Amino acid sequence: LHSRQGSPSCSPQRRVLVPVYVELEVEGALPPEWLPDGNGLLATVPGAADDATGNTLITIFRLPPETEPIDAGQIEALEFAWTLDGAWLAYLRRNEANPDRLDLMLADGDGTNSRLYTSFRAGAFLGWSPDGKQFLYQTDDQVYLGDRDNKPQVLGNRASVADPRWLTSDRIIYLLAQDAGWMLVSRDLTGEAVSLLSLPRDVSYMVTQR
Secondary structure, eight states: OOEEEEEEEEOTTSOOEEEEEEEESSSSOOOOEEOTTSSOEEEEEEEEEOTTTOOEEEEEEEEOTTSOOEEEEEEEESEEEEOTTSSEEEEEEEOSSOTTSEEEEEEETTSOSOEEEEEESSEEEEEEOTTSSEEEEEETTEEEEEETTEEEEEEEETTTSEEEEEEETTEEEEEEEOSSEEEEEEEETTSOEEEEEEEETTOOOOOOOO
């Protein structure tokens, strides 16, 4: 079965607007995404979920310009996220020996050379830094700064560091719980923080990269 999808798509540098067509001899291919450097696309094809763990076998394809798709690798994951340059991949999978725990895995962008970074009972991956060297994640009630080459650093609990986002590669923004609402806080990775704005409890916000 051929999965064929086409739509206009602009490269990340806004230099090229082209119709993108993907043709893979597989079923269930998801819409491709540009590599952040604009030199091709990434497509993922989910397989069947494992009954015991819920992990899904995901095949990763690289789609270079004007050449055939490359079957790059496979991972078993619940969710996954690439760095902005597509060079690194983080994903969560349920531990096969203990399905009550989640493993946070780091790997090359094609899913190869994977390694266990940490495991926890419940949590979520919150995003890579723009330079792809560090990342944010949360477990049960704590928020952490992870590093590809170093041990994690605790940033605070989920009330003191709520909904953190990356502003730059060395600064995050987050919500600090107050009695009647939130304080929007900017903090660098050394721990120096600046209070920016008081906000109501039902607020939501977005960060856009320019």
